[in-house]
Structure formats: C-alpha cells, structure tokens
Amino acid sequence: MSEKKEKTAKRGSFTGQLGFIMAAAGSAVGLGNIWRFPYLAAKNGGGTFLLIYLILVVTFGFTLLTTEIAIGRKTKQSPLTAYKNVHEKWGGIGILACLVPTIILPYYCSIGGWVLKYLSVFVTGQGTAAAEDGYFTSYITSNTEPIVWMLIYFGITALIVFFGVEKGIEKFSKVLMPILLVMIVAIAIYSLTLKHTDASGETRTGLQGLAVYLIPDFTGMTVKKFFMILMDAMGQLFFSISVAMGIMVAYGSYVPKDTNLIKSINRIEIFDTAVAFLAGLMVIPTVVAFTGVDGMSQGPGLMFVSLPKVFASMGTVGQIIGFVFFLIVSFAAITSSVSVMEAIVSSLMDKFRFSRRRSAVIVAVYTAIVGVIVCMGYNRLYFELTLPNGSTGQVLDILDYISNNVLMPVVALLTCLLIGWVVKPDYIIEEVTQGKYKFGRKGLYVVMIKFIVPILLFVLLLQSLGIVKL
Ligand code: PFF
Numbered sequence: 062m063s064e065k066k067e068k069t070a071k072r073g074s075f076t077g078q079l080g081f082i083m084a085a086a087g088s089a090v091g092l093g094n095i096w097r098f099p100y101l102a103a104k105n106g107g108g109t110f111l112l113i114y115l116i117l118v119v120t121f122g123f124t125l126l127t128t129e130i131a132i133g134r135k136t137k138q139s140p141l142t143a144y145k146n147v148h149e150k151w152g153g154i155g156i157l158a159c160l161v162p163t164i165i166l167p168y169y170c171s172i173g174g175w176v177l178k179y180l181s182v183f184v185t186g187q188g189t190a191a192a193e194d195g196y197f198t199s200y201i202t203s204n205t206e207p208i209v210w211m212l213i214y215f216g217i218t219a220l221i222v223f224f225g226v227e228k229g230i231e232k233f234s235k236v237l238m239p240i241l242l243v244m245i246v247a248i249a250i251y252s253l254t255l256k257h258t259d260a261s262g263e264t265r266t267g268l269q270g271l272a273v274y275l276i277p278d279f280t281g282m283t284v285k286k287f288f289m290i291l292m293d294a295m296g297q298l299f300f301s302i303s304v305a306m307g308i309m310v311a312y313g314s315y316v317p318k319d320t321n322l323i324k325s326i327n328r329i330e331i332f333d334t335a336v337a338f339l340a341g342l343m344v345i346p347t348v349v350a351f352t353g354v355d356g357m358s359q360g361p362g363l364m365f366v367s368l369p370k371v372f373a374s375m376g377t378v379g380q381i382i383g384f385v386f387f388l389i390v391s392f393a394a395i396t397s398s399v400s401v402m403e404a405i406v407s408s409l410m411d412k413f414r415f416s417r418r419r420s421a422v423i424v425a426v427y428t429a430i431v432g433v434i435v436c437m438g439y440n441r442l443y444f445e446l447t448l449p450n451g452s453t454g455q456v457l458d459i460l461d462y463i464s465n466n467v468l469m470p471v472v473a474l475l476t477c478l479l480i481g482w483v484v485k486p487d488y489i490i491e492e493v494t495q496g497k498y499k500f501g502r503k504g505l506y507v508v509m510i511k512f513i514v515p516i517l518l519f520v521l522l523l524q525s526l527g528i529v530k531l
Pocket residue numbers: 088089090091092093094162165300301302303306308397398400401404
C-alpha cells in the first residue's frame with residue numbers, strides 16, 4: 062500500500078463517488094423527507110411551500126452543502142475541530158453545530174417509535190383500526206406505550222452506534238433506498254386515483270389534492286405569511302439535507318480527494334428532494350380526499366393519520382403494502398438516526414478522548430431521559446405553548462423549533478460569515494475544483510455565501526426569535 066493510501070485508510074474513507082453519495086443519502090433521506098416535509102407542505106398550503114422549497118434547494122441548499130462538504134474534505138476533521146482549523150477564532154461554530162443533533166436525536170427517536178408502533182399494528186393485521194379517526198391521537202396521548210416504542214427504536218440505534226457497525230447498515234441501505242423509492246412512487250400514483258365521499262355527501266378526489274400540492278395559491282398572501290412559509294421551508298431544508306449540524310463536514314472528511322464534489326452534491330440533493338417531493342405526492346392528495354383542505358393543518362401526525370386510510374382503502378393487499386411501507390420507513394429512519402447519534406458520539410470522543418462505548422453510553426442515557434420527556438409531552442406533561450411562528454407546540458415541537466428554526470440558522474449564518482468574509486470563498490472553490498473540475502454555479506455560490514444567504518438568515522432568525530414581528 063502506498064503511503065498516501067495508508068493515510069486515507071486510517072481516517073476511513075468512502076469507496077469513491079458512489080459510496081459517498083449513498084452514505085450521504087442514507088443520512089439525508091429519513092423521517093425528514095417522509096414525515097416532516099409532507100406535513101409542513103400541507104400546513105403551508107401545498108404549492109406555495111413547494112415552490113419556495115425548490116428555489117431554496119438549488120440556491121441555499123447547494124451553497125451550504127457545498128461549503129460543509131468542502132470544509133470537511135479540506136480539513137480532514139470532524140466538525141468539532143474542523144472550523145477551528147479553517148480559522149483559529151471560529152472554532153465555536155463546531156460546538157454549536159454539535160448541539161443541533163443533540164437536540165434532534167431524542168425527538169427523532171420518539172417519531173421513530175411511532176413508526177415502529179405502526180409497523181407492529183400492520184404486522185398483527187390491525188391496520189384497518191389505525192385508519193379510524195382519532196387512532197393516532199389516542200395512541201400518542203396514552204401514557205406508556207409511546208415510551209416503550211421510543212425506547213425500542215432508540216435501543217436499535219444505540220446498539221448500532223455502540224458496536225460501530227454503521228458500515229453494515231450502509232450496505233443495507235443501498236438496497237433498501239431504491240425499494241423505498243419505488244414504493245413511494247407506487248403509493249403516490251395510487252393516492253391520485255382516490256375518491257372519497259364524506260358524511261356530508263361531498264366527494265373529493267386525489268387529483269384535487271394534487272392541484273393543491275402543485276399549484277401555488279398566492280391569494281391572501283401577506284409579507285408575514287410569506288416569511289412564515291420561508292422560515293418553515295428553510296428549517297426543513299437544513300433538516301432534510303443534514304446541513305448546519307456538522308454531519309456533512311464529518312462526511313466530507315471521508316471523501317477521497319479525486320471525487321468530483323459538485324457532481325456528488327447535485328446527486329445527493331436531487332435524490333433527497335425527489336424523495337421528499339414524492340412523499341408529499343403520497344400524503345397530500347390522500348389528506349385532501351379524505352379530510353378536505355381543512356385536514357391539512359393536522360401537523361406532525363399527518364403521515365400517521367392519512368396513510369393508514371390509503372392502505373385500508375386498498376383492502377387486504379393494502380395491509381401487506383402498509384407493513385412493507387412502515388418497515389422500509391423504519392430502515393430509512395434508522396440510517397438517519399444512526400448518523401445523528403454518531404455525530405454526537407464522535408464529537409465526545411474527539412473532545413474528551415472518551416472511548417466509543419463510553420461516549421455511546423453517555424449519549425444513550427441523555428437521549429432516553431429526554432426522549433421520555435418528549436413522549437410525556439403529549440400526556441402527563443401536556444401544555445400548549447404558542448411559538449413565535451404562530452403554531453402551538455408541545456415538547457417535540459419546541460425542540461424541533463429550537464434546532465431547526467434557531468440553532469441551524471445561527472450555525473449556517475456563522476459559516477457564511479466565516480467563508481464569505483473571513484477566509485473568502487476561494488477557500489471552498491479551490492477545494493471543490495481541485496484545479497480540474499468544473500464549478501458550474503461558481504458566480505452564484507459567491508453571491509449566495511457572501512450576501513443573500515447571510516442576510517436572509519439574519520432576518521429569519523430575528524423572526525424566529527420573535528424579535529421582529531412582520
Ligand atoms: N436528514 C435526516 C432526515 O431528513 O430525516 C435527519 C437528520 C439526519 C437530521 C442527520 C440530523 C442529522 F444529523
């Protein structure tokens with residue numbers, strides 16, 4: 062083995078471009094795409110949200126993903142030390158970035174628990190019961206069951222990280238991701254054919270839902286409303302492509318030098334966005350057909366309420382499809398939560414020189430405790446807090462808000478200032494092009510990182526914190 066090869070091998074390295082794309086996609090595609098995107102799109106009126114989200118993907122998403130992956134590959138370090146390596150005085154971004162997965166993990170596992178519960182419901186042939194109105198609410202407001210499922214879900218995640226067997230998982234996800242995609246497409250097509258007549262005699266179709274999802278409706282749009290949607294779309298984008306939380310810096314550090322970053326980044330974004338878009342196509346027409354446009358404001362439970370209805374309407378086959386669906390969503394979720402937990406564990410290992418197992422145990426105890434509190438937020442600890450964006454939230458929504466609407470914009474904003482103004486965009490451009498690769502949107506990148514992204518993030522942040530009310 063040549064000396065150079067030996068060095069990269071020590072750090073652990075992806076096997077070329079495809080390995081990198083698949084691993085990053087495994088982290089990126091998860092509950093964010095299948096559970097979070099459709100409910101935010103529905104809450105924000107469908108088409109308008111979709112349009113804003115897509116514009117953000119090719120501008121903001123592209124800028125931030127490129128920046129983080131390039132920082133990782135250039136410094137060859139994990140986020141905790143990478144930012145310090147970029148500039149001595151800016152190491153703090155790494156610490157802030159590591160806080161994000163710490164907040165996300167417990168609530169991600171609570172939703173993972175919901176997915177496992179639904180999986181068990183379909184395994185035991187009770188899928189039709191789950192299609193009844195009120196099933197989901199009565200489940201999450203029960204005292205112990207959600208906690209048990211959350212702990213089972215988290216237990217699986219923690220074991221994988223504890224024994225360091227993520228590589229095996231990645232191999233698995235290479236097969237499962239394409240199957241998931243095919244299933245989502247099939248269910249999406251089916252949901253377009255739905256027709257439902259409710260108690261009042263009104264008949265609605267999946268195609269009407271499609272129109273709500275695809276056609277932006279700007280009637281009644283105010284500046285305030287626009288910024289609310291923008292804020293949700295931005296938070297969702299960060300969450301979905303796993304940026305502003307150190308993950309992509311860590312992944313970048315494993316990418317071989319001769320990999321064409323821009324090409325890989327485009328593919329990761331296209332894959333992630335396609336899954337989210339199709340998940341919306343699967344959920345929104347169903348919601349509109351069964352509950353009308355009013356049902357769109359249901360919030361985090363949307364997927365769990367609407368999909369069982371689709372499966373029930375398919376008869377016996379629907380029960381099998383429901384089972385396979387929740388099984389694959391479980392895998393997609395696990396590959397993501399493993400990467401969330403891995404981010405925290407490896408940070409502790411780097412910072413305090415703890416062993417992998419010791420770090421994993423510390424993170425596990427913390428996550429289990431906070432996870433239980435999240436579950437209790439729907440029953441014994443129930444309260445309603447009005448968030449600065451106008452929605453009411455329980456523990457889960459509050460954690461989600463702090464990480465996605467406050468901390469991630471802060472991390473992203475600081476990263477922009479560091480790259481755009483302190484070390485200058487050439488730092489990233491050099492790494493990306495390596496003297497031979499084409500950086501097609503270079504001009505756009507420079508304008509985005511220096512001006513547009515930081516200014517917009519600043520405005521959004523003021524709004525998220527409730528300092529400025531538009
Ligand atoms: N991007 C993942 C999803 O969309 O489900 C979630 C996620 C992965 C969040 C990794 C945070 C993270 F560090």
